Amino acid sequence: MSLIEVNHLYKEFKIARRQEGLGGALRSLFHREYSTRMAVQDISFAVGRGEMVGYIGPNGAGKSTTIKMLTGILVPTSGEVRVNGLVPFQERQKNARQIGVVFGQRTQLWWDLPAIESFELLKQVFQIPDARYRQNMATFSDILGLEEFLDTPVRQLSLGQRMRADIAASLLHDPVILFLDEPTIGLDVLAKERMRKFIREINRERGVTVILTTHDMNDIEKLCRRMILIDNGRVMYDGELARIKEMFGKERVLIVDLEGEVNGFSIAGAEVIKQEGNRKWLRFNREAVTASQLINHISEHYEIRDLTIKDPEIEVMIRHIYEKGIGSYEGACL
Numbered sequence: 001m002s003l004i005e006v007n008h009l010y011k012e013f014k015i016a017r018r019q020e021g022l023g024g025a026l027r028s029l030f031h032r033e034y035s036t037r038m039a040v041q042d043i044s045f046a047v048g049r050g051e052m053v054g055y056i057g058p059n060g061a062g063k064s065t066t067i068k069m070l071t072g073i074l075v076p077t078s079g080e081v082r083v084n085g086l087v088p089f090q091e092r093q094k095n096a097r098q099i100g101v102v103f104g105q106r107t108q109l110w111w112d113l114p115a116i117e118s119f120e121l122l123k124q125v126f127q128i129p130d131a132r133y134r135q136n137m138a139t140f141s142d143i144l145g146l147e148e149f150l151d152t153p154v155r156q157l158s159l160g161q162r163m164r165a166d167i168a169a170s171l172l173h174d175p176v177i178l179f180l181d182e183p184t185i186g187l188d189v190l191a192k193e194r195m196r197k198f199i200r201e202i203n204r205e206r207g208v209t210v211i212l213t214t215h216d217m218n219d220i221e222k223l224c225r226r227m228i229l230i231d232n233g234r235v236m237y238d239g240e241l242a243r244i245k246e247m248f249g250k251e252r253v254l255i256v257d258l259e260g261e262v263n264g265f266s267i268a269g270a271e272v273i274k275q276e277g278n279r280k281w282l283r284f285n286r287e288a289v290t291a292s293q294l295i296n297h298i299s300e301h302y303e304i305r306d307l308t309i310k311d312p313e314i315e316v317m318i319r320h321i322y323e324k325g326i327g328s329y330e331g332a333c334l
Contacts, residue, residue, distance in 0.1 A: 009066070050207045054219075054228070109162070132174070178209070217314045267301075
């Protein structure tokens with residue numbers, strides 16, 4: 001049995017229509033007209049215990065709406081949602097005890113209190129045993145470096161410190177599922193890597209299932225093997241990230257620096273897509289010719305000073321899938 005089960009999920013919102021002019025405004029007081037917007041349309045997926053899944057899509061695709069239904073904040077228009085056997089909107093309190101949630105733009109900590117007091121309040125809210133609370137705080141402090149700001153009011157924390165405190169707060173009660181919405185937004189490179197390392201560790205050591213929504217494809221690449229891609233409220237792709245690369249990453253680019261004077265440069269099996277002096281950019285299909293074969297061809301005719309092989313970025317692949325659809329992608333990397 002899957003830990004999370006979503007079957008034919010729909011969510012629509014009613015939006016009041018604005019009527020023009022004073023007469024329209026007065027009529028709206030007595031008779032308001034609405035239009036409907038479908039935020040989620042027939043979404044189905046299942047997530048197993050211990051998985052880390054990237055749930056991605058452009059703004060307005062339905063990501064946050066889905067997460068809010070999984071957490072019990074929103075009630076589905078139709079369809080079924082079960083989280084560890086519970087229907088979230090029907091059993092909100094029970095569901096809250098088994099999940100942790102981190103929203104990158106918001107905090108669950110008390111703004112004017114020191115971080116440690118927020119943790120102690122959450123201990124009381126979730127009725128965490130003293131020994132388990134101390135053990136979790138020691139573990140999280142060690143990995144996330146909480147000690148340096150535990151006595152600082154939350155409003156005075158940097159963004160990186162607040163995110164570390166928020167993710168620790170979301171895990172104090174030992175949830176089986178962690179929902180992360182943009183957990184590394186606005187963080188510098190070192191802070192992002194520290195956050196990713198922590199997420200990997202709690203997944204590996206505690207078996208916490210992680211659902212990650214983000215616009216940072218580096219988060220997806222470094223944390224998730226599986227990706228669910230949605231657009232306009234519908235699932236476009238659900239499968240391994242490696243499969244996306246295999247399907248849409250066939251074209252690679254070899255960047256080669258040559259010694260000496262080079263005229264009329266061309267190599268069979270590759271297309272010269274850019275040249276700057278003796279630096280050449282060659283695009284090739286990895287199914288037609290391997291990188292080592294191409295390098296051997298070049299070295300037979302030219303002296304190579306340096307070279308780099310560049311794979312297409314996952315972000316570029318995803319953008320093309322949004323623009324052209326899953327079945328009409330043409331790989332590109334520059």
